[in-house]
Amino acid sequence: MGNIEKLSGNLEAVKTICNYGGDTAKKCYQCATCSSVCPLAPDEAPFPRKQMLYAQWGLQGKLLNDPSIWLCHQCGDCTKYCPRDARPGDVLASLRLLATRELLPFKFLHTLYNNLWGLPFLLLIALLIILPVLFLTFQGIPNFSDPTVFPYNPELHYKILFLDLPARVVMNDIVFLSLAIFIVAIMVNAVGKLWQNYLDYYQIPQAYRYGAITILKNYLIPALKEILAHTRFEKCGANSWRANPHKMLLFAFVILFITTGTVFFLADVLGMHTPWNPFTHPVKWMGNIGGILLLYGIIGLITGRNRAVLENSLKTSYSDSFLLWLILLVGLTGFLIELGRIFTFYYNYTGYIYVAHIVLVFMLFLAIPYSKFSHLVFRTTAVIFDFYYKDIQKKI
Amino acid sequence: MFKKPLLVVGGGISGITAAIEAAEMEADVIIVESSPTLGGRVAQLRYYFPKLCPPTCGLEINYKRMKARGNLSVYTMADVVSVSGTPGDFKVKVKIRPRYINENCTACGECAKVCEGERVNEVDFGLSKTKAIYLPHPMAFPYRYVLDKDALAPGDLDRIMSACKYGAINPEMKEEEIELNVGAIIWATGWKLYDATKIDYYGFGRFANVVSNMQVERMASPFGPTNGQILRPSDGAKPKRVAFVQCAGSRDENHLPYCSYICCLATLKHTLYLAEQEPESESLVFYIDIRTPGRYEKFFKRAQSEANIKFIKGKVAKIEEDEATKDLLVTAEDTISGKRITERVNMVVLALGMQPSVAGQTIPGLILDAHGFVMEKEGIIPVGCAKKPLDVMTSNETATGAVIQALAYLR
Amino acid sequence: MEKIGVFICTSCDIGNRLDISELEATAREQGVNSVYSSEFLCSKEGREFINTKLKEEGLDGVSICACSFRVNYDVFNFGKVAVDRVNLREGVVWSRFPIGENGEILDDSVEVTSGVAFKDELMALAKDYIRMSVAKLRVYKLPVPYQPEEEISKTVLVLGGGVAGLTAALECAKLGYPVILVEKEKELGGFSAKLKAQCEAKYPYTQLVKPIVFSLIEEVQKNDLIKIYTGATLTNLSGAPGLYTAKIKQGPKEEEVKVGAVVLATGFKPYDASTLTQYGYGKLKNVITNIEFELKAAKGDFTRPSDGAPIKSVLFIQCAGQRSDEHLLYCSSYCCLASLKQAKYLREADPESQAYIVYEYMRTMGIYENFYKTLQNDPGVFLTKGKVLEVSEGTNGKVKVVIDETLFGEKVEVEVDLVVLAIGMVPTTKDEAILNLEYRQGPALPELELFYGYADSNYICFPYETRRTGIYAAGAVHQPMTIDQVIDDARGAALKAIQCLTAIEMGHAVHPRTWDFAHPEWDLKMCTQCKRCTEECPFGALNEDEKAFPIPFLTRCRRCGTCFGACPQRIINFKDYSIDMITSMIKATEMPEQGYEQYRFLAFVCENDAYPALDMLAYQRKSIPVSIRVIPVRCLGAVNVAFIKDAMSKGYDGILLFGCKFGENYQCHFIKGSELANRRMENVQETLQQLALEMERVTIDTVAIDEIDKIINKTNEFVNLIKSYGENPFKGW
DSSP states (O other): OOSOEEEOOOHHHHHHHIIIIIGGGGGOOOOOHHHHHOSSOOTTSOOSHHHHHHHHHTOHHHHHTOTHHHHOOOOOHHHHHOTTOOOHHHHHHHHHHHHHHHHSSOHHHHHHHTSGGGHHHHHHHHHHHHHHHHHHHTTSOOOTTOTTTTTOOSSOEEEETTEEEEHHHHHHIIIIIHHHHHHHHHHHHHHHHHHHHHHHHTTOOGGGOOOHHHHIIIIIHHHHHHHHHTHHHHHOSTTGGGHHHHHHHHHHHHHHHHHHHHHIIIIIITOOOSOOOTTTOHHHHHHHHHHHHHHHHHHHHHHHHHHHHHHTSOOOOHHHHHHHHHHHHHHHHHHHHHHHTTSGGGGGGHHHHHHHHHHHHHHHHHHHHHSGGGHHHHHHHHHHHHHHHHHHHHHO | OOSSOEEEEOOSHHHHHHHHHHHTTTOOEEEEOSSSSSOTGGGGOSOBTTTTBOHHHHHHHHHHHHHTOTTEEEEOSEEEEEEEEETTEEEEEEEEOOOSBOTTOOOOOHHHHHOOOEEEOGGGTTSSEEESEEOSOTTOSSOOOEEOGGGOOTTHHHHHHHHOTTOOBOTTOOOEEEEEEESEEEEOOOEEEOOGGGSGGGOBTTBTTEEEHHHHHHHHSTTSTTTTOOOOTTTOOOOSEEEEEEEESTTOTTSOOSOOSSHHHHHHHHHHHHHHHOTTOEEEEEESOOOOOGGGHHHHHHHHHHSOEEEEESOOOEEEEOTTTOOEEEEEEETTTTEEEEEEESEEEEEEOEEETTTTOOOTTOOBOTTSOBOOBTTEEEOGGGTSOOOHHHHHHHHHHHHHHHHHHHO | OOSEEEEEEOTTTHHHHSOHHHHHHHHHHTTOSEEEEESOTTSHHHHHHHHHHHHHHTOSEEEEEESOTTSSTTTTOOTTSEEEEEESIIIIITTOOOBOTTSOBOOTTSEEETTEEHHHHHHHHHHHHHHHHHHHHHHOOOOOOOOOSSOOOOOEEEEOOSHHHHHHHHHHHHTTOOEEEEESSSSSSTGGGGOSOEEOSSTTOOOEEOOTHHHHHHHHHHOTTEEEEESEEEEEEESOTTSEEEEEEETTEEEEEEESEEEEOOOEEEOOGGGOGGGTBTTBTTEEEHHHHHHHHHTTOOBOTTTOOBOOEEEEETTTTOSSSSSOSSOOSSHHHHHHHHHHHHHHHOTTOEEEEEESSOOOOGGGHHHHHHHHTOTTEEEEEOEEEEEEEOGGGOEEEEEESOTTSSOEEEEESEEEEOOOEEETTTTSOTTOBOOTTOSSOTTGGGGTTOOOOSOTTOTTOOSSTTEEEOGGGTSSOOHHHHHHHHHHHHHHHHHHHHHHHHTOOOTTOTTOOOOOEEOGGGOOOOOHHHHHOTTOOEEEOTTOOEEEOTTTOOOOOHHHHHOTTOOEEBTTBOHHHHHHHHHHSOOOOTTSOOOOEEEEEETTTHHHHHHHHHHTTOOOOTTEEEEEESOGGGOOHHHHHHHHHHTOSEEEEEEOOOSTTOOOTTSSHHHHHHHHHHHHHHHHHHTTOOGGGEEEEEOOTTOHHHHHHHHHHHHHHHHHHOSOTTTTO
């Protein structure tokens, strides 16, 4: 308390926050109802009252360096009880979006991801990257109405080193491996920045600033445990319904991630090529379970949200619905392709569906840094920091 | 000098003031009061802030001024149904509920002695019961009993009828509607306490020891349910540690969006009651802003020096009950330290806000604003807490001021 | 009164506990014309019965021996016939019981002293009351309303031409009362005419509007009942309500006008900011007061005083020199709204500008919360609770403000172009005697110090009750307030002013004794010029002539009887309340001989608080000692020492006085009644000691109307104490 903080209200920042859906922040008169009803806020550093004040003054710096905004799960209890109708839950959601933007390069992508008018451009980008690779690997424009030409072309093979890969696989590998590398690169960089901010914000003494390895070794596992168990989410009062579908969705992603990994190994490396029989093949089972969980979770979230909006405990921005529907469509197209081989009446359209699917998957991948999907990474970071901070608090 | 009488709706302190001030201008005045007695809210208070003097003192003077006036008449248990006509010539329909007691009543109390049926005493905000035949309170005006027929026990009617030597009980009385022709109307229907059960997270009604500020006022009153002692409802013990929840319902978009003006001062007064009763006791006041305008600041200082008060800037948003002790755990963020605290207290007092009595009603000829406060229009002048949230002194300024406006319409 | 009738009611337990025929006998012994008893006297039949007897026997005074005068006041009203109410119900049968060891009520037959049953004492009490009543009626005279010889002026003098003054003037004129409006400035309008804008004074309370004062000025100037004196002051106000002569000085010439009543609406002065050095005022050019900012804004000038650079940011410091022991102790009520308003000025002048407001408590009372909300929503308004620690020179002409106890949880420093201090109001009455009253007790309103110099009332129920009849304060000189309250307040003061004139016309007192047509009368032949009445009158109703004889001004008088109580010569009397009356009442009572352990006590109680308390005690069937006889008085100030002497020599063993609380939060509506009585009784107690009597035999105490248990305890303690001293040795002399 001894040191004096130089402050000045930032009108521009306030306006930006308002544009990102934080406009209600100004209504707050700091009664701190939110901080006391919040089921997730820790007693020693409760939120979101203070974050609301930062927002009102446009103190971006303070907001971006504050893990609290990521620890918030938008339960909506604060919003429900706020006497000024300042909707702290929604304000923090918009602050997270803002933080994401600040942390990443190529901000135009963030803009495209969080505005309806950006949607066509996103599709365009996806196609511009996917189609050339497709034409390249399929040696010209294939006949999309004939699945035996696209995507399941038995003739087209590529021998790379000891591998023997069908065109389809080569195409996907080129597109998604490079995309993955790009995403991992920028996210690692962003997380590094964020972590540094936290350390500085909490003035962690050098002695306690461990390296990445130690941090992950000590705190990643407990954090992941907690995230998978959704313990924080389940504390939510007003919007507790979200815990279960969100958990299922998370599981779905984990399972599908493993599935994709296995497929990559079995098919690309060991050459056991798909399509496999969906009824007999164990990997297929895994994939289908993942897919079903995904649909269950996403539909649960969409319907739940609509209900919550009616009850006014939650407000749904474009960024919210965009991601929900994107995930839903990815799931649906995925299944359509698979079922095409059982219900043959639309089997001939598989080619088109396949293109749609990979375009959607492409957009979903890119959404990890640039949409609210980023919480997958940043919230995890914040939770890890939370564990880390609590731990060293004891030591200091 | 004046052609038509003045109608004053509401017989609380504002209404009484307006009526007398007008009557002493030699105008004819009619008071229409909904309850069985004049006096309104102030008759329920033990003391006024900031002087800590009993409101009954002012009522006594006002009653005496009224009694000396032949030009002032009072209808109790009466409600205005509709207002029509024009300024200077209003037609006002008034519904009068039966009291079942006529002017023969000498208030000797023989009837109540033999009456077995009981009813909840709304004057004590449910903290006590009266007999089915009862005197509203010691400063009742008119000083006459009231019969609540529904509360009578079997056989009561015969018992009370034969107990009354003066033929004062008339169970056959019917509701009647009269029409008054008046030149102007002063609307002084005052306020009602906001319904605390609507603020679910405070547990009022669920937790025995969460009480309202007006209940504290009644307990502190020598004519109240506990003969002037502030006690925990759960076990009748004197609370040692009490939490006061400011803005309970007020300044809240989910309840009353405006500030109720008096709650901070009332709470400070209550901390002084506690200090007077139990010098060791501690008061925790959870507030957003302490609002003691003008000279009331002195009262704020007085409370700080005479009572043992801890002020916490942060609104209470969570109250839990300890099953065993019936103590309460009150949670808020202390916004100055930035920490979330939970305090154990013996009793919680909700500083409930005021809602206009007419809120939610539709009375043809009367315009209400979004909150239910009465809006002024030609010849119909709202005063006191029917106009906006106010303290007693300012209410009486509006009430007195309204008279000079009203008189212009009576000529 | 010549022909007196006594009517005894037998209902409400009176018949059950008292022997009516004995009471009748006692009444007859007093030599009255007739005595009747009947049940249910307050019934139509009862009232008819009395009426017929009145006519038949041409009675001019009746003693109604039934219930308290506080009930059935309308029933027992027989116009020109003098009525005295003997309180047998509340005063005797409902409040005097034989109490057992454990507080249980015993039978009336129990012995109180050897050979004396409680019933006997109860009867003795009832009989004494009847004797007193008859004695009272004998000397009672019907009040004659006071009518001044000079013609009453119906003109209202309004001091101050601001919102309050203008409103008051208009309202009086609307009802046909001529008004003289005196404004010391060259222009009408007062401070609010200098405002850029004001907060709207009606729902929804969210907007800024043109100050309403301008429309008021127009109306006032159009109204030919209102005579306006601008650039003028009141130099002298002599006379009394209804009969004032006001000297008004306008430029060189001085004019004398007749006025009836006064509305004091001279408003406020800004607090002297030069004392606010801790905020850099006077040191830093870019630190100004909210008043100065308002004037700048009104001119559309949003530049820094230091260098004329445009103001990009302003920080408002709330409560500057207010709510503080070094400066103003009170809150000025307007400043929070004013700063929000001025923040709006800045934001509207320059959308890129920033307005900071640092407050301890944001006080937007009532529905003005809406205005607070509107300003909160402005992205350029930055609010925080905080205490300003330091204001100092910042970089390039800016001002640096350090704030502690903020909502950020840390000390913060903000640099702004301009700091605005929200300073408070000081009532114009604080330092100058604006009224310049030609009163013996001084030119200004008394005891202003109680209210920080505001011309305020001490009574919550009665905001216009001050110690100078006919003078009513309104607006910012009355209490700290905002414009919307000023309007209501001004109307209120105006009403009280014309109401005072009505009272004078009717010949009755003003509040609180508006029912009282009697008034004190001086028999100056025996006056010793001791000045007690002129000095002690709480309302300054008396001046003195050069020989120090009192000059009463009855339209200033409130009929409290303080003068009556003060006068050692007993030359001040009311028609219906006189030395003769009370002494003969005391004499009329029956005093048992010494040695029979039958004590007698007399209690003088305040009519407005203690007496109703006794009634309420009776309604709860609680008990005070049967040996006490109660005489209600208009105020303890109206208890003349002669009463005490008479009572003591009559043989009363002790005398109790119950009055209202005195001291800082005094409750006496006659200001010092009980306090004066207290002082007088101290003298009496000295005399007692000289007579080798215990001083406690005369005891004064204060009770509020609701302090029933206190009365019970005090009376019992008193009675037991005196009994421990033994009987009054002068008994039976």
